[in-house]
Amino acid sequence: MSLNKSQKEAVENIYGPMLIIAGPGSGKTRTLVERMVYMIKDKHILPEEILVSTFTERAARELSTRITNRLSDSNFHLESVYIGTIHSICLKIIDENIEYSKLKRGYKVLENVDQKFFMFSKLKLFKDIEGFEKFFEKKSYFNNWKKSEALLKWFNRFTEEGVEGKNLTFLGKAYELYKFLLLKENRLDFSMIQSEAYRILKENSKILEKFQNKIKYIMIDEYQDTNSIQERLILLIGSKSKNICVVGDDDQGIYRFRGATIKNILQFESKFDEECKIVKLETNYRSEKDIVKFCREWIDSLYWGEFRHSKELVVPEEKNNDRTRVVKMSVSNSEGKWQERIAEFLIFLKRSGKIQDFNQVAFLFRSVRNKKIVSLAHYLEYRGIGVYSPRSNLFFSRKEIMEVIGVFLYVLLREENRIFNGDIKLDISDYYRDCLNQLEKKFRSNEEYRNNVEDLKKQYQKIDQKIGKLLELYYKIISLGEFQNILENLKEGVLENRVLYNLGILSKIIEKADILSKVSDLTEENIQKITDYFFTMHLKYLKDSGVDEYEDIKEFAPKGAVSFLTIHQSKGLEFPIVIVGSLDAAPDIERDDEKDIEREFIAFDDFEPEYRIKDFDFWRLYYTAFSRAKNLLILTCVEISKGKYQVPSLPFKSIYERIPDILSGELDFKELEVDRINDIDLKESYSYTSHFLKYKECPFKYKLDKIYDFQRIKSPENFYGTLVHQSLEYINKKAIDKIPLNEEELEIDYYLGYEGLKKSEGIFLNKDILENGLKQIKEYVNNGFEIYSKAIEVEKELYVLRNEYLIEGKLDLIIEIEEGLKIVDFKTGSSEIDDENLDNYINQVKLYCYLLKMNTNKKVVGGEIYFVKNNQKIEIPYEQGDEIEILNDFDTITNKIKNNEFSEKRLSPKKCLKCEFKNHCFGINML
Structure with missing residues (x-):
């Protein structure tokens, strides 16, 4: 397929600032690829002069693969291009200039969980700062984990907003202490990666000049989801050449909670003295006309004023028809009937041949941890429909994880804390009881397995030789019983191998406990201390906060299963049939105490009216959800019309009432064609x-x-x-x-x-x-x-x-x-x-x-x-x-x-x- 007029314009304009407004399904990635090919092959620009940033690792790898394929016949060197997420590019800047960093070689980047453990381990130092108790006085129910998370929420926000200068309030002093402690231990959290790269370039003119002379062309994808520090970094690097091309869609700006600001894309052109070219990609090659029309009506149902780029979303000629492709599938006041109706519909699609695989269907929700959503997933699995839902917080409830934890409990708890056939002397949670009960059932059905676990327990009841850490014990445990067969598994696919992936994740969790406990070997002297930490803090916190299961960036829709995704998780993806739930939701309201903190630390420039932000964000979120659909979009809920709590909620009411029910006859199933899932081309x-x-x-x-x-x-x-x-x-x-x-x-x-x-x-x-x-x-x-x-x-x-x-x-x-x-x-x-x-x-x-x-x-x-x-x-x-x-x-x-x-x-x-x-x-x- 050749480039359309707008795509060609975006490809061939490479000098000076340019804003590409790319609507859903408008061929954005193809345009970026062809733009790079044009720069390298036609304009003879060196690859090392180009910097390309994407929002996710999946997008970066897909872009790299497609560029490599297009330039396979030329002397193109992939490693020469700065291509990746902004975070990965910033890490490269830090590594190449480590001697100018506040960090030292061998520094460690703390991932989300690492950061929370770090903060929790240091919390006692923050309690000594005047104002700590007052800050949490209205949150007396917070334990130390919750307090750590509450502080980190603000620390991350301050870093992403580029907050500078010392603030003498409690939170200001706490933030300074946090940064000091990180640097003292040669660590960096995820939010600080960008600010450190920016500081290196900003404070070292020779490095900046060298980098600017090298990087002459910049392309930033998903610009609507950049934050303040990212904008400063991008404009700093590109301030010499001015060849900055940013791509995005303000209608899909959904990451404000991570510090992203829609201001960056809406005010981009005002950052330059010279003319900034604006190109709009408005032809949607992904979705049927009725879906595009529905998305347009949804976004236009809110008054935006100057807080949105105007767009005229259209479909190509071959999709210019009036077939119904947006319907609802709901029931009144019965969750059970709702589950049954969804299951019957999915079974009908499969039996009728409308879909060849359940992975052609995706469910999108605000949260997949909601009890109603988890219950739906369990019901569908009961009906023989696979469900892929890696972020549903089900990791610790999986049979294999509970069994391993049960063996850990059985082996490590000493005789004075026996669990079976005696009084429980350890303060043990209901979850741990469930793990032990599951293990006891296994013992009753497998005498050999019980004997092997008993033999293992004897080694740890009185340690008189070098026995290793918790991770060594883990590998002994998974060599027993059915785990032997599980590790021999040679099936294909994420879902079929979920047990193996989960066991791999558990090995990371246990290794992390070893590192945090700072013990090289379990001994008679330290085993009680390590055991207490492992069960009462490490595993307990992870279970309470949730651990995601494995997600494959290539196999985003595993065969044999419908996908249960959050709307944020679906960003950048597309599915033939999309079923959108969470129609009971409403725009979030920020608490007054949080607004006060935000005003104190973050300069508010009156860009968006404060009272409208919650509505803007809500409409953008669901616009992103609706626009994932290619062939069929379904809205679903359990309708409730009595009392104050109504479903669908007010924001959806008018648009929901206008669309037909799936069985109304307006959707002609005979002419409905459902595409297969497109594989993502990622070269290993x-x-x-x-x-x-x-x-x-x-x-x-x-x-x-x-x-x-x-x-x-x-x-x-x-x-x-x-x-x-x-x-x-x-x-x-x-x-x-x-x-x-x-x-x-x-x-x-x-x-x-x-x-x-x-x-x-x-x-x-x-x-x-x-x-x-x-x-x-x-x-x-x-x-x-x-x-x-x-x-x-x-x-x-x-x-x-x-x-x-x-x-x-x-x-x-x-x-x-x-x-x-x-x-x-x-x-x-x-x-x-x-x-x-x-x-x-x-x-x-x-x-x-x-x-x-x-x-x-x-x-x-x-x-x-x-x-x-x-x-x-x-x-x-x-x-x-x-x-x-x-x-x-x-x-x-x-x-x-x-x-x-x-x-x-x-x-x-x-x-x-x-x-x-x-x-x-x-x-x-x-x-």
Whole structure:
């Protein structure tokens, strides 16, 4: 399909500021892809001069894949482009300029749960600030977890709004303390990623100038969902070239609760002295005409004034018909009948052949944790209809999770706290009782399983030998009973493998408990303390706050299941049939105390009338929901007309009454055609060390590590390797910047790096190992001058498109000599290794030479392996063609991974003894 007039205009205008208003289904992603292709192929703009930001990781990967496909016949280097989410791009800016950051190398980014645990662990420090009790005086029911979350809500908002300057109120002092504590522990929360990148550029004119000279073209997708600090960052980077193109739809601005402001897209053109071109993509290629008409009527039912870009939403000629495609499907005053009607409709669609798979249908709600919605999901599953609802807060109620927790309770609670057949002396929640009851039922039906758990319990009732952390216990537990068969599962699809994905998530939760408890081994002295923390704080908090199940960015609509999604979760997606619920909702009303705090800290510029914001946000939210539908849009609810509580609520009432019931006859099922789910084209990336070699070593372990993300039991050896590599990177960056090496600074950097890694990984190294590592680093400085003095790039990421996948590699060091470019690959071990490992190392360097050759116009002459432990190196010459056999092997391995060939177990018994899954190999029982 060729570009329409507006799309072509957007593609070919690349100089100066431009705002692209892209309505739903208007071909926005295609326009962005073609714009980049036009810039690179027609205007000969270098890829490294372009920065492209998207809202989600899925969108970034889809964009990268489509651009790579379009430019596969040209000399396009994907790694040259700054492409990703704003957060990932900001992390790249921080990493490339870490010496100018308030952070140190090895810093850790706290994800949402990490941030809450961090805040909770420090809450006692905030209680010492004057005003703490008064701040929470009207929230006396808040426990410490709730208080931590309440403070974080405001801290995140302040960061996203770019709040600067000290405020002497309690909240102002608390915010300053929070930032101080994060930096003290070399940590960064998700909100601060952008502000730190902005600060680095703003306060260092040379870095900013260098970055501006490099980045000459900027494209920002979903601009309506950017926040204040993101806008400042984008305008700062683009202030020199002014070639800033932003794309979005103000009607779909739904992330105000995360700090996003619609002001950015509505006032974008006013930020420039020169003319800002505005292009509107108004042709909806996604939805039927009746759906587009309904969306237009919904958005136009509210008076917007100057707070919305005007749009004329239309459909292409082939969809210009008057068929009914928006209906309602509801019942009066009976939740049971509502569930039954929905189930019968879905079964009818499938049996009649209107849909080939239930994944062609998506349900959208404001929240999928609502009891009514969870009950509907359970009823549909009871009727044989699969439901994919990863954010319904069902993780801890899954059978496999409850059983594992039940075994943890049974094994770790000492005899004086026996649960079965005796008094309960531990203050245990109803949930834990349910876990134990489920385990007891399992015991009654499986005597062998009970005996194995009893044997495991004996090991922990009196610990007299090294027994490891909680994660070691976890892997012993999942080697018992039915878990053995579950781990052998070779089914395809997210839903079919939900148990395995959940067990992988649980391994992360348990590893996090190990790190937070800061204990390297369970002992007689600490087991009670660790057990108390694990059950009464760690698991309890996660259960109360909720843990999401696995979501695959490729398989967003798993086969065999309808999708239950939040409206926010559905952003950027489309489905053939969309059923929108939550018609009992109404615009949220902000509490007066929250308004007071907002006015005190955040400059309100009277952009949108305060009293109208709640209505604006509500209409945008449901407009986003309605516009996800391609072939059929259904509104559904349990109608209630008596009393004050009415469903549908007032905002929906007039538009709901105008649409026909699904069985009124106005919807002609005979002419209804339902599209299949479109697969998202995302090419997978594979590396030599993390994928190729790991699969060759053991396909079974690869499956559990890489596909289901089971956490490895981290060893001091791996930790040591990371520390040494980190220091080598520091030395080589200094060399590139022509900064003299100072031995004292080197020592300080080395030990600071150790402290940062120790906190994030929860692993300790003894004094001798630490000193030996520093000695090896110094020997490299003394003996490796001919290497690092010629360094030109450090930790260089490279990609090469290979058939249907990408080969990726991170090169430790690239040096330039007279003959051309060389790669240096550092190994922290000794050069005295077996032939197999040496061959793997040599092949890795040759493959990296190939990657470099494909990403540069300079000659690549080879590489060398530098063994840090004994200061030895091996030269690896490279000639074009050396990589052919390696690439053929790569093709074979990636094809096996794609085809789910993971049953083979190749580890030797010796290696198997060190593996987390040792009890699944060779019949070894290590309990």
